[in-house]
Amino acid sequence: MNNAFATRPALADAMGERALVSGVFAFESALAQAQALEGVIPREAAAVIANAAAGISVAPEAVAADAARAGALTIPLVKLLIADVRRRDASAAGFVHFGATSQDAMDTALVLQLDRAMELIDADLARLADAAARLADRHRATIMQGRTLLQPATPIAFGQKAAQWLLAACEDRTRVRDAARAALNIQFGGASGNLGSLGDKGPAVARRLASLLPLRFGARDTDAPLAPWHTRRGNLLNLAAALAIATASAAKIARDVAHMAQWEVGELAEPPEAGRGVSSAMPHKQNPVRCMATLAAGARAPGLLATLIAGAVQEHERALGGWQAEWPTLPELVKLAGGAAAYMADTLDGLVVNEARMRANFDSLRGLPMAEIAALALAPSLGRDAAHALVTDACKRVVANDTTLAAEIGADAVARARLSDGDIAKALDPAGALGATATFIDSALAMWRAQNAAFKTET
Amino acid sequence: MNNAFATRPALADAMGERALVSGVFAFESALAQAQALEGVIPREAAAVIANAAAGISVAPEAVAADAARAGALTIPLVKLLIADVRRRDASAAGFVHFGATSQDAMDTALVLQLDRAMELIDADLARLADAAARLADRHRATIMQGRTLLQPATPIAFGQKAAQWLLAACEDRTRVRDAARAALNIQFGGASGNLGSLGDKGPAVARRLASLLPLRFGARDTDAPLAPWHTRRGNLLNLAAALAIATASAAKIARDVAHMAQWEVGELAEPPEAGRGVSSAMPHKQNPVRCMATLAAGARAPGLLATLIAGAVQEHERALGGWQAEWPTLPELVKLAGGAAAYMADTLDGLVVNEARMRANFDSLRGLPMAEIAALALAPSLGRDAAHALVTDACKRVVANDTTLAAEIGADAVARARLSDGDIAKALDPAGALGATATFIDSALAMWRAQNAAFKTET
C-alpha cells in the first residue's frame, strides 16, 4: 500500500515491472522488424519474432530468481522469447536479440515506460497550474499576513502566494517536458556500444528502431542521437532532477497549505472527502493527508536523486553497480513526482479558503505590519522624517499598551492636527500595500496561458 | 524482480507488506490481552479480539486505496478487525484498538518485522565473518601487491586484506546487534503520546504488551523504556545507520573482489554457479553479479539513510510527512543490508583465489615495491645512508633499463663486494616485508572467535 499512498495507480502501473517486461518484448519485436527492413535478418524471421513477442506474457515474479542470478531481467526474458520463437520456427531463433545487449532492451523499455508516465505527470502538472491560476486570479485582493521565517512580515494578497505556486508549476512543467525531450531516446549499442555485429548497418537499424517505437514526449525521430548512452546518463539524470524539483515545488505548496490549515491559523483546508484524513477517536480532526503524502514525497525525492547521480560515475562501457542502482530508484522518483503533482492539483482544485480568517489573522497584529508603508503614506503630509518618527513611536506604544496602530497614531497630537481619521485609515489599509501584486499575478497568468497554448499545439 | 535482485527472498518476505499487516493484527491482539490482564477491558472481549485477530487475513492490495485515503494502513485494518469482532460479539467491538493510535500499531508491527529480519541479517553477517576468517587464516603468507590510490604500494599478504574484511564484518555485526537492542521496542503512547485514555494503567499495560510480544534482538522486557517514541526516532535511525554502514562494508569487499577479478589482474573470481553472470554472446565472460548487486546496494544505502534522517525532524507529537517517508524507505535499507551481507558471504565462501597470479602481478613490478624495505635490510651491512642511496640509484636503473631491482643491486660494485646473492634475495623477499601482518591477523581472528562465543551464549 505504500505505493498506493505515494502515487496514482495509473502511474504505479506505468512504472511497474509488468510494463517493464512488456517494454523489453516491444524492443525485441521492433529490433527484429528494423533489422529485416534494413536487410540484416530475414523478413520471415522478423515476422515470427514479432508474433512471438506480441503473444508472450511473463509475470515478473516468474523470472525474478533467474534475473537475479543472471544479473539482468533481460536475460531470462530473451531466453523465454527464444524458446517461444524456436517452437514456432527453429531457424528464426538465432535472430532474436541480434546484435543487441541486455542494456539496450532494459533502457529502451525504461524509456517506453517514462514516455507513458510523462503523459500522466504532464497532465497533473497542467491541472496543478490551472488550479493555482484560478486561485491567483480570484484572490488577487484577498488580504492576508505575509510570513517570513515563520513570523509575520508585511501584508500580501493570497493571490500572490497562489501566483508563486503557479509560476513554479509552469516552470516545472516546461522543465520536465524539455528534459524528457532530451532524455527519451531508444538505446541501441550492442555489447560494447559500437554495434560491432551490424557492420555498417548499425546507424540505419537504430533509426528504423526509433521510428518503430515512437515516443510522444521524447526526441523527434529525426534528431535521435546516433550514439548509445549506456554509461552516459546525463540526460536521464536531468529528467530525474526535473522530477525531483517538481516534487519539491509540490511539497512547498503542501507545506504552505498544511501550515495555513493549522487550527490556530485556520486560513485553508484540504478539500473534504469521505474517508480522507479522518480519525475515529477524534471527531474534530481532519488530517491533511494529501499534504502529508506530498511532504513525504518531498522528503524522499532528494535521496533518490542523489542515488541516481552517485550511480552515474560508471565504469567503461557498462557499469558494475551504478547502473543497477538506477533500476529500483528512478521509478520511485517518477511515481513520487507524479503523485505529488496529482495530490496538490486535487488540493488546490477544491481548496477551502477562509478569507475572513486571513483578514482576522492580519488584523490580530493590530496594524504593526503596516508600519513602514504607513510612514511612507504619511510622508507627503508630515514630512519623511517626521512621519517615520511618528510611526516608530506609535508602534512602541501599540506593543506597550496593547492597542492598535490606528489608535496610537490617532492619539498623537501632531498627527491629529494634520490628518483626518480617513487619512489614517487609508495609510493603514493593507489594500494599499500590495505594491506590484497585480502586475506579478497578471504576468504569471500570461505565462500560464501562453504555456497551455504552446503545449496544446505541440502534442 | 528488483527486490529479488537486491536481497534474499526470506528477507524480502520479512520486510514485506504481508508481514506488516500481520504485525498490526499481532499488536491489536496483544494489546487487548494486555489490557484484559490489567483490568482495563473485559477478559471476554480480549479473547474475542485475539481470536478475530488470529483468524483475519487481509491482502495488502485490498486495503491500499483506503489506506492511502485515510493516511495510514492501520486505519482500514482496524476497521476490518472491528467489523470482524462485531460479527463475533458486538459488545467486544468497542474494545478493539482501545487507547491506542495508528502509529502504535504501525511502529510495533515494524519492530516485529525488524526483529525477524535481524535473525537473517545477523546470520549472514556471521557467515560473512566466518568466510573472511578462513581466508585470513589460510592466506596469512600469500604474497600480493598492496594497492593504494589504485596504484601499487608495498607488498601485503592476501590474508591481511581478508582480515580487514573480517574486522569490518565483526564490527558491523556487533554494531547492528547493539543498535537493534536499543531500537527494537514496542510502541504504545495513544493519541498524543501520554496514554491519556488509560488513566494510571498505561505503564502497566505497556509492560504487559511488551512481554506478550517478545523480541529476540530487541530490548529485554525489563528494560523497555516507558515513554513512547512517536517522534523520537534516534534509536531507529541508529539501527538504520548501522545497516547502511554494514552495506558499505560489504560493498567495499565487492569492490575489492571485482577489481581483483578484472581480466588484467586475475587474482580472484566469484564462485562459479550455473546461470550466474553468464553472457550468451560472449563465452569468455563471467560477470561478478554478486559484487554487482552489492555495489548497487552500496550506491543506494546512503540516499536511503539520508532520507530517514531528513524525515526525523518531526513536528510535535506526530509528524506530517517525515514519519510517512520512513515507510517505504527503511524496509529497502534493511533488505539491501541483508542482501549485501548474504551476497558477500556467498562470494567469500567459495572465492576462487589465484595465488600464482597474485605473485606474478607483484613480480611484474620487478622489485620496486621493496625499495624502502630493501634499504632497511641492507643498512646493517652497508650503513643506513649508503644502503638508501644504493637502492634509490638501483630503482632508477630498473625503470630506465627495464630490469629488476635484484639485478640492478647485484650489478652495483659496492653491493657486490659486501653482499651475496642470498643476501640480496633475502632483502628483496616480500615475505620479509609483512611486518605486523601475523599479529594483525591473529588479533582479528581472536576478536571473531570471542564474538562468536559471546553471541552464541546471548541468543
Add this chain to the structure above:
Amino acid sequence: MNNAFATRPALADAMGERALVSGVFAFESALAQAQALEGVIPREAAAVIANAAAGISVAPEAVAADAARAGALTIPLVKLLIADVRRRDASAAGFVHFGATSQDAMDTALVLQLDRAMELIDADLARLADAAARLADRHRATIMQGRTLLQPATPIAFGQKAAQWLLAACEDRTRVRDAARAALNIQFGGASGNLGSLGDKGPAVARRLASLLPLRFGARDTDAPLAPWHTRRGNLLNLAAALAIATASAAKIARDVAHMAQWEVGELAEPPEAGRGVSSAMPHKQNPVRCMATLAAGARAPGLLATLIAGAVQEHERALGGWQAEWPTLPELVKLAGGAAAYMADTLDGLVVNEARMRANFDSLRGLPMAEIAALALAPSLGRDAAHALVTDACKRVVANDTTLAAEIGADAVARARLSDGDIAKALDPAGALGATATFIDSALAMWRAQNAAFKTET
C-alpha cells in the same frame, strides 16, 4: 560567516585547518618518540624531531597549492618538517615520518581534532539535556494542545514534550560518546597497512604512539585495536551517524519551538537577545534565528552523512576519491552537530513559555479534544455505550452550534438528570487526561540524573 552561523567559534577552531596542521605535527612528534622508546630510531633523532615539530608553524594557505598537487596535506607538511629537522641535525632527517604513510598522519590528526570537538559537543548536549529537564519538571501539569499531523489531537502537558526532548538529548549524548569511544583511535599502518618497514616492532610502536597521544573520549590505551583502519571506516561513520542523528534531534526541537512561536500560536519564544533576529523594517518581528540555524543544520546533516557513507566503499588499501571526500565533509557535520546542540541549549535555557496562551489555544477547541476521555469518565455513571453516544452527539452539536462540549453535555436531558455541573467539568478537565505523563517525565528525569552521574565519574 557561514561557519560562524553554523556553529560555535570554538568548535569551528577545533575542526579547522589550523588544528589539522597541528595534529599532523603532533603525530610526527609522537611517532618519533614512540619509535625511539622501542629502539626503532635513535633517541637523539627523536628529540630533534620532537623539538622541530613543537616549534614549526605552517599556515594552511601556505601549503594549499602543494597539498593539492601532491594529493594530501601531509606531504608538504612532512617535507617542511624534514627540512627543519635537517637544519637542526642532518642525520635526524631520515627518521622523520619513518615507516608511516600520509594517511596515518591525516587520520590521527583528525582523531585529535575530534577528541577536542567531543568536549565541546558533549558539554552542549549536557546543557541541552539540563535545560530540557528543567522544563519537563516545571511544566509537568501545564496543559496544552497535543498536535499530530499538524492538527489538534488530545491534550498534553508541555512537560511531556520537554521530556521527549530530554530523552532524545540523553540518548544522543550516550550514543555520541559510545561512538567516539569506538572511533577515536590513532591510525598507524604504514604504506600498505602492515607496518612493513617496522619488522616485528610495529605493534609495540603503535601502542606507544597511542599512549603518547592520549584521547579523552577515545578508546582507552589498553583496548586500542592493533590493526589500522585505513579503508575500514565503519567506526568513524558510526560517529558521524550519531552526530547526524543528534543534529536531527536538535532540529526537531527547533521545529517544535518555531511552530509554537508562530504569531497565531504564540506559546513559546526564543530568549530575546540584543541584535538577535531583529528586522529594522518590521518592529514587530522577532525571528527565531537559533531555530533557523538549527533547522538549516538539520537540512544539511543527511546529505553530509550520505556523502561519508558513499565514500566508504573504498578500494584496496587506500581509496581513490572516497577517503578524500571525507576531508571537507566530516568537519562540517561535526560543526553542525555541535552548533545545533549549542543553539538549542541556549534556546531552552531561556525559553519564553506562555502558559496562558497554551491554555487558551486548547480552550479554543471548545472541549472537542476531550471527547474520548470524557466518554470514559462518564461511563461509570451512564453506562459505556450511552456515555459514548451522548458525547458523540454532543460533539456534533458543538460543531454545528459553535458552542462548547461542556454546554452541549449540560444541555442534554439524560446527562442533566444524572450529572452535576461539577461532574461534567471534571470529565472535561484536561488535567485528568494526562494519563502516564507523570510516570514518563519521572523516568526521563531519572535517566538524565543517572547519565549525568555516570558521565561525571567517567571523564
Add this chain to the structure above:
Amino acid sequence: MNNAFATRPALADAMGERALVSGVFAFESALAQAQALEGVIPREAAAVIANAAAGISVAPEAVAADAARAGALTIPLVKLLIADVRRRDASAAGFVHFGATSQDAMDTALVLQLDRAMELIDADLARLADAAARLADRHRATIMQGRTLLQPATPIAFGQKAAQWLLAACEDRTRVRDAARAALNIQFGGASGNLGSLGDKGPAVARRLASLLPLRFGARDTDAPLAPWHTRRGNLLNLAAALAIATASAAKIARDVAHMAQWEVGELAEPPEAGRGVSSAMPHKQNPVRCMATLAAGARAPGLLATLIAGAVQEHERALGGWQAEWPTLPELVKLAGGAAAYMADTLDGLVVNEARMRANFDSLRGLPMAEIAALALAPSLGRDAAHALVTDACKRVVANDTTLAAEIGADAVARARLSDGDIAKALDPAGALGATATFIDSALAMWRAQNAAFKTET
C-alpha cells in the same frame, strides 16, 4: 587546503565570501541608482549611496558574529553601509536598502557570483570537450578491449570511449548554460515579495536594477521575470543539478582513466607534472591525483544537491532553515563542478596513451572477444549455423587448451577446407569489428564543432 584541493583558486575566489560581500554592496548601489532613475528616491541620495558602496570594504570575518546573531549577512553589511552613508550625508541614509529585504541582496549577490563562476566553468567544460575531441579523432582506430561490468566484452576503438566523454562534455556544457540562462536573475521583492513599499513603481525599478547589473550568462534584460523567486528555487536548483551532473560526467572520465592507469592494465596515465602524485617512499608510484580529486568531487556532489533540493520545501514568503541551508552548500557544489571539469581537461589534454598496451591487453584474451563477429564473418563461407557451431567449439578449446581462437579455428578440418589463413585472420581482426564507431565519432565531432560555433557567436 581542502578547497584548493577541490577546485581552481579563481573559482574558489569567485564563490568565496569576499565576492559575496562585494555583491551585496553592488546590489545596494544599483538599487539606489535604479530607484533614483525611476524617481523613487532623490538622485543625490543615490549618488552618495553609490559612492559609499564603491568605497566600502568589509572583511567577512569582521561581521561574522553579527551576521550569525542577526540571521543573515546582509543585516550587518547594510548597517555598515548606512553608517558610512550617514557620515557622508545624513539625509541619504534613509534611502539605503529602500524597499528591499535581506534576501534580495543575498540572492542577487549570489547570482553575480554565479555569473562570474560560469565563465570559468564554461571555459573548462569547453577545454574538456576540446581535449576529448582530439582524442576521439586521433584514436578512431586504436583497438582496445571494451569492458562491461568490469569484465572484457567485445573490442572497441579508444576513440569511441573518448567520443562518449566528448558527448557528455558537450551535453553538460549546453545543459549548464541553459540552466544558467533561466536561473541567473536579480532578486527583488521586498519584505513579503510584492514590493509593497514601492507602490506602482516596483516593476520598473526591478527592470532598471536588472539592467544596471548585467549578467553574461543569465537572462537577457528583456526577459527577466518580474516576480521574485524568494521561495521558488526551481531554476536555481536546476542549475545546481546541471552542475552535479557535470561533476558526475567528469568523475566517470576520472574513473575510466584511473582504471586504465592501474599497473596491471597500463593503458593510460595522467600527464606527469613535478610534485604531482609522487610518493617519497615509493619511487614507482605515480598517483592519479587529478582523478582522485575528481572522484572525490563526484562522491560529494550528490549529497550537496540532495541538501539543496531538500531545503527547497520552503515555508510561505521566506523559509526558516531551508534557504539558509543553501548558503554553504551551493558554493561548494559550484566549486566542485568547475574543479572537476578543470582537472579532467588537464588530464585529457596531456593524457599518456599506451596504444601498444591497449592492443596487448586485447590480445591477451586470445581472440575470444571476437567470437560472435567471427561467426558472422565466416557465415557466408560456411553457412550461418555451421559457422556458429564452429566458433563455439573453437572457443571451448581455446579455454581448455590455453591457445588462441585463430589457432583453434585453423585446426578445425572443416574450416581448414574452406578458409585460408587470411580468411581466418580477417574474421578475427578487431579492426573489422568496430561497427558504427566512425559514424558515432563523426557525429560527436560534428556536435562539438556546431556547439563551439554557436557559443562563440552567443557570448
